[in-house]
Amino acid sequence: MGDKTISIKHLVGLEGVSRDDIRIILDTGFTFREVLERPIKKVPTLTGINVVNLFFENSTRTRISFELAEKRLSADVTSFSAAASSVKKGETLKDTVQNIHAMKMDAVVMRHPVPGAAIQLSHFVDAVVINAGDGTHEHPTQALLDMLSLQEKFGYLEGLKVGIIGDISHSRVALSNIFGLLAMGAKVTLCGPGHLIPPHVSELGVEVNGDVDEVIEWADAVNVLRIQRERMGVGLIPSVREYRSQFGISLERLSRHKKELIVLHPGPINRGVEIDSEVADSDQAIILDQVLNGVAVRMSVLFHLLKPREEMEAA
Amino acid sequence: MRDVSRTLPEEILITGGSIYDPATGKSRKSDIGVKQGVLVAPDAVQTDSATSIDATGCIITHGLIDIHVHFREPGREDKENLQTGARAALAGGFTRVCMMPNTNPPIDSPEVVRSLLEKGADLPVQINVIGAITREQKGVELAELLEMYAAGVVAFSDDGMPVENGQVLRNALLYARDLGIPIINHAEDTHLRADGVVNQGALSTRLGLPGNPVEAEASMIHRDLLLAGETDARLHVPHVSTALAVELIRKFKGQGVRVTAEATPHHLGLTEDTLTGFNTNAKVAPPLRAEKDRQAIVAALVDGTIDCIATDHAPHTVDEKEHDMINAPFGMIGLDSAVGMAFTVLRQAGLAVEQIIDLFTSGPAAVMGMELTPIEEGAPVELVIINPDENWTYGPEDIYSRSRNTPMLGMNFTGRVSAAITSKGWFCRS
Numbered sequence: 001m002g003d004k005t006i007s008i009k010h011l012v013g014l015e016g017v018s019r020d021d022i023r024i025i026l027d028t029g030f031t032f033r034e035v036l037e038r039p040i041k042k043v044p045t046l047t048g049i050n051v052v053n054l055f056f057e058n059s060t061r062t063r064i065s066f067e068l069a070e071k072r073l074s075a076d077v078t079s080f081s082a083a084a085s086s087v088k089k090g091e092t093l094k095d096t097v098q099n100i101h102a103m104k105m106d107a108v109v110m111r112h113p114v115p116g117a118a119i120q121l122s123h124f125v126d127a128v129v130i131n132a133g134d135g136t137h138e139h140p141t142q143a144l145l146d147m148l149s150l151q152e153k154f155g156y157l158e159g160l161k162v163g164i165i166g167d168i169s170h171s172r173v174a175l176s177n178i179f180g181l182l183a184m185g186a187k188v189t190l191c192g193p194g195h196l197i198p199p200h201v202s203e204l205g206v207e208v209n210g211d212v213d214e215v216i217e218w219a220d221a222v223n224v225l226r227i228q229r230e231r232m233g234v235g236l237i238p239s240v241r242e243y244r245s246q247f248g249i250s251l252e253r254l255s256r257h258k259k260e261l262i263v264l265h266p267g268p269i270n271r272g273v274e275i276d277s278e279v280a281d282s283d284q285a286i287i288l289d290q291v292l293n294g295v296a297v298r299m300s301v302l303f304h305l306l307k308p309r310e311e312m313e314a315a
Numbered sequence: 316m317r318d319v320s321r322t323l324p325e326e327i328l329i330t331g332g333s334i335y336d337p338a339t340g341k342s343r344k345s346d347i348g349v350k351q352g353v354l355v356a357p358d359a360v361q362t363d364s365a366t367s368i369d370a371t372g373c374i375i376t377h378g379l380i381d382i383h384v385h386f387r388e389p390g391r392e393d394k395e396n397l398q399t400g401a402r403a404a405l406a407g408g409f410t411r412v413c414m415m416p417n418t419n420p421p422i423d424s425p426e427v428v429r430s431l432l433e434k435g436a437d438l439p440v441q442i443n444v445i446g447a448i449t450r451e452q453k454g455v456e457l458a459e460l461l462e463m464y465a466a467g468v469v470a471f472s473d474d475g476m477p478v479e480n481g482q483v484l485r486n487a488l489l490y491a492r493d494l495g496i497p498i499i500n501h502a503e504d505t506h507l508r509a510d511g512v513v514n515q516g517a518l519s520t521r522l523g524l525p526g527n528p529v530e531a532e533a534s535m536i537h538r539d540l541l542l543a544g545e546t547d548a549r550l551h552v553p554h555v556s557t558a559l560a561v562e563l564i565r566k567f568k569g570q571g572v573r574v575t576a577e578a579t580p581h582h583l584g585l586t587e588d589t590l591t592g593f594n595t596n597a598k599v600a601p602p603l604r605a606e607k608d609r610q611a612i613v614a615a616l617v618d619g620t621i622d623c624i625a626t627d628h629a630p631h632t633v634d635e636k637e638h639d640m641i642n643a644p645f646g647m648i649g650l651d652s653a654v655g656m657a658f659t660v661l662r663q664a665g666l667a668v669e670q671i672i673d674l675f676t677s678g679p680a681a682v683m684g685m686e687l688t689p690i691e692e693g694a695p696v697e698l699v700i701i702n703p704d705e706n707w708t709y710g711p712e713d714i715y716s717r718s719r720n721t722p723m724l725g726m727n728f729t730g731r732v733s734a735a736i737t738s739k740g741w742f743c744r745s
């Protein structure tokens with residue numbers, strides 16, 4: 001398993017990560033996916049490796065997925081949740097860095113509300129840094145698990161047509177998906193209200209189309225982003241009714257398009273807002289596969305970033 | 316030798332350089348003497364006992380004037396105070412500065428103005444004070460503008476904060492018109508800027524950071540220009556950062572509106588690309604912009620649309636700048652790198668050394684209504700000696716500020732300050 005090595009030392013984002021590296025991570029992800037379906041799901045790969053999960057923002061799903069991945073690999077796991085308020089209160093990244101030094105950690109999985117936090121951290125520490133979401137910047141393992149799910153479903157990524165629908169500007173998963181999918185040769189179209197599409201985003205190599213029906217017609221798969229309730233009523237999204245009728249992925253809308261469309265959602269779902277229950281729970285949605293693939297792909301990332309290091313130290 | 320603000324020697328002899336006087340626009344090759352802080356003929360000093368400065372290859376000119384500095388006193392003396400600020404200024408070739416009022420408490424009363432002017436009186440650099448436009452810089456009620464003028468302010472500004480309310484700005488313009496001094500408005504529409512921490516564009520999108528659009532600056536400058544035209548008051552636009560703003564200023568200036576403008580060394584020399592990698596030391600307000608904006612600013616300095624260079628020297632502690640991109644404060648220091656950056660960029664753009672010096676001397680003096688000190692025998696000494704051809708790398712040892720927040724460390728510059736001399740102290744590199 002995984003005798004190939006990747007060239008990156010941290011996983012702070014997917015921008016600039018090569019197709020080869022992503023390919024290796026996905027391939028090993030499939031191997032771990034098999035491990036996860038065995039009766040005994042644990043492998044001794046990372047025995048003696050210390051991993052800290054540092055969550056400056058609540059994200060139960062991502063944290064549990066990482067913890068599970070770390071435990072399945074037999075790593076020593078410490079989890080630390082701090083309220084986002086401590087970030088505001090002036091706990092600087094430097095304090096975080098000093099704590100990591102003091103705890104002698106081999107790897108840090110960090111969730112932080114501010115874009116760039118993981119990259120800044122990687123400049124300061126020797127430990128491997130894995131970005132578990134830095135605000136509206138990147139969330140690379142989410143994009144990797146989305147790609148693993150798409151690869152599993154379609155058997156290929158090159159040339160695959162993926163629509164990303166919703167509030168792109170405030171999404172923590174859109175950018176990583178864009179960078180990752182483009183690196184793998186997929187085609188990406190963004191769709192959402194104009195003011196929630198990041199400025200100049202087409203310069204990244206994606207298409208933008210505000211008509212969700214056209215995007216559905218074009219796409220092989222759509223990734224439906226969560227609409228955050230806090231965006232409602234502050235002038236960004238006037239009402240649930242309007243959003244749902246213009247951009248919501250309803251059964252009725254999908255049935256108008258006579259085609260097989262695969263639907264992803266990073267969760268948690270606002271049923272009846274960006275996606276209807278009938279769609280989310282249907283066979284064309286691969287949302288539950290995404291959950292399992294999340295653990296598998298995180299095992300793969302941890303394995304590739306930490307295994308070579310352990311071997312080097314043993315040598 | 317890291318020695319600044321040392322007591323001025325009894326006699327100094329400066330040899331081998333050429334003298335450029337921005338007040339007259341004339342250059343002459345000549346030695347010059349300084350005796351007890353006053354300019355004298357070279358043969359009026361004792362050659363053997365005088366301190367000698369070899370200015371071969373250098374230009375001797377009027378001390379530089381920076382009309383936009385944040386010296387953080389009172390309130391944040393851990394970042395800078397009048398003394399450390401003056402030290403950094405002198406090492407950067409500046410002999411006069413204008414302090415912005417966003418201190419704590421803000422400089423919004425005649426008492427604070429007087430206390431600062433008193434404290435600054437003995438420093439080797441002339442400290443001028445800019446008073447707040449509104450009480451506590453809140454943008455709501457006018458501060459005591461007339462009282463502060465009587466106490467000695469040279470301009471009014473809420474710098475750091477825009478005056479959002481057009482009526483308040485208009486009232487301030489009318490007051491300032493009658494006093495004959497400029498209003499300086501930090502122009503950014505706060506709603507358009509929103510949480511923006513970097514220039515809005517492809518880069519902000521790539522970095523996932525909230526963007527600050529060029530329209531946030533340009534739309535408020537447009538309003539300010541209209542009001543300046545209507546009131547016939549003097550508007551000074553600080554730290555112009557966008558091509559759009561340059562266009563507006565050019566247009567209104569052409570129509571006879573009494574507007575002046577400044578550009579910072581960082582906006583004329585750096586672009587938003589400096590932020591790739593999330594370097595908080597490059598986080599500044601207004602933000603570093605795109606290359607086309609930078610080029611527009613350079614062109615505006617060349618054609619006179621922008622009148623002067625001002626550093627917006629904004630010291631912050633290392634601890635604060637080690638925050639993440641959202642929580643780190645805006646601003647960078649600029650006094651000790653200003654000449655290096657400006658000379659490097661503007662000479663490449665075709666400006667002569669003398670024209671660049673004008674942007675640092677007669678330009679800012681005109682904005683603030685200041686008289687230049689003549690470079691002639693009998694006048695008090697206020698000189699800077701610049702080697703326009705010296706190549707150097709800006710390093711930590713070149714920082715004389717109390718703070719070190721700058722993204723320019725490691726940059727190569729052509730053009731360097733060799734010495735700066737006033738009647739109250741001097742800086743000499745060698």
Ligand SMILES: [Zn+2]
Pocket residue numbers: 474475476501553554600601
């Ligand atoms: Zn300002």
